[in-house]
Amino acid sequence: MDNRPIVGITMGDPAGNGPELSVKALADPNVYEKCRPIVIGDANCIEAAIKIVGRGGQLKVNGVKEVKDALFQPGTIDVYDMEMVDIEKRVYGKVSAMCGEAAFQYVKKVIELAMAGEVDATVTNALNKEAINLAGHHYSGHTEIYAHYTNTEKYTMMLAHEDLRVVHVSTHVSLRQACGQVKKDRVLEVIRIANEGCKALGIREPKIGVAGLNPHCGENGMFGREEIDEIQPAIDDALAEGIHIPEKKPTPPDTVFSKALGGWYDIVVVMYHDQGHIPLKVKGFVYNCEKQRWDAVAGVNVTLGLPVIRASVDHGTGFGHAGDGSANELSLVNAMDYAIRMANNK
The missing domain is CATH 3.40.718.10 (Isopropylmalate Dehydrogenase)
Structure with missing residues (x-):
């Protein structure tokens, strides 16, 4: 066979x-x-x-x-x-x-x-x-x-290059619409899909990072309340289900990917399209200025949640x-x- x-x-x-x-x-x-x-x-x-x-x-x-x-x-x-x-x-x-x-x-x-x-x-x-x-x-x-x-109905995009992986709460919508889609139920749904997606890759106990939406994760509400009102409650529910989120809270978007590259996480839940795409393409897309060509255009898009x-x-x-x-x-x-x-x- x-x-x-x-x-x-x-x-x-x-x-x-x-x-x-x-x-x-x-x-x-x-x-x-x-x-x-x-x-x-x-x-x-x-x-x-x-x-x-x-x-x-x-x-x-x-x-x-x-x-x-x-x-x-x-x-x-x-x-x-x-x-x-x-x-x-x-x-x-x-x-x-x-x-x-x-x-x-x-x-x-x-x-x-x-x-x-x-x-x-x-x-x-x-x-x-x-x-x-x-x-x-x-x-x-x-x-x-x-x-x-x-x-x-319940699906999300995962981008991956080597051991850097991200999944998105929203993708092909305007940035204004994307901010409005950061809701507890959707964030929790994507955390669950991320967890199962990693298991489908053979990662037995996935470590999941969850990015904040606002600078510095909102600074306790000074720069926005999405982390307080929507993201943290989703994380709390995921933790109660036994999903492993090492920091137990949203991670500032400007440091979450450095931590992921350092091995803190197997996957990062991001809040919108470019929050995930930019770090993946910085890592996977390599332009050779001297030769005026791309030496590498690497990266994988996997749709999670499909049958x-x-x-x-x-x-x-x-x-x-x-x-x-x-x-x-x-x-x-x-x-x-x-x-x-x-x-x-x-």
């Missing part, structure tokens, strides 16, 4: 860097020792990407209509061929309804496959929000699509360099590793 998990990888926006990243990641034969990967996308786009990254003659595409027909062999990229893209009309770096529709349908299909048990985990390349909305699908991102098609496993790259479609073969696959490789780890801990 083959115990390697089957991992469905969406190709992302066909005009972006997803096809190239998929090819680069799956060109490594070591991937096939850990999992059985299959790309959900268009075979013609993957064939074009093979040429762009200089792997012609080394890799071939096996286009299939059912997961059971995949070969899962190094040197062959299995593609669940959706046939959504007219390759003659695809323009790298250009937003289009055609590519938005394709990217959306790849995501919908991989969710269907996961819900049906045909794949054990899902990994997503980047889509373009403008493109999917242009195609008539009005979602703010992958997370909301997954929540809708899995009928999930299926979903990990994703933590960057956009790379429209500025799509099609030139320069895309760095590290984030996709890391996302696959997270998905595999979670699948093996199910």
Whole structure:
């Protein structure tokens, strides 16, 4: 019996860097020792990407209509061929309804496959929000699509790079709205999801840090009362449930991540999108000024609380360099590793 998990990888926006990243990641034969990967996308786009990254003659595409027909062999990229893209009309770096529709349908299909048990985990390349909305699908991102098609109400985004992990109380809303969403019930819900998410990664007794919202955690109400009225009561309830929050109170946002990097926490609950994204990207995104390029674009986005496993790259479609073969696959490789780890801990 083959115990390697089957991992469905969406190709992302066909005009972006997803096809190239998929090819680069799956060109490594070591991937096939850990999992059985299959790309959900268009075979013609993957064939074009093979040429762009200089792997012609080394890799071939096996286009299939059912997961059971995949070969899962190094040197062959299995593609669940959706046939959504007219390759003659695809323009790298250009937003289009055609590519938005394709990217959306790849995501919908991989969710269907996961819900049906045909794949054990899902990994997503980047889509373009403008493109999917242009195609008539009005979602703010992958997370909301997954929540809708899995009928999930309680979920949150976890970002991770190496041992730094954060989960969000709110994500794709304005900062003004985000402050209003810091409520006891939601904070407690995210603390619980963070705890279970860490356990899904094999961390038996997670240590959880909870960031404050205001400078200095509000200084006892001088700079805001969210810590007093909403965050602390949520922490108290979580502690009563046996969840391990070492400091037993909110931690000032300007020190919580240094503590996390020092090993104080396995995960940090943050109150809004950029509070979590900024430290993760400072750590995972490395720009080489001398060479005028990104040496690393690393980071993993995992949606917790879903009935299926979903990990994703933590960057956009790379429209500025799509099609030139320069895309760095590290984030996709890391996302696959997270998905595999979670699948093996199910």
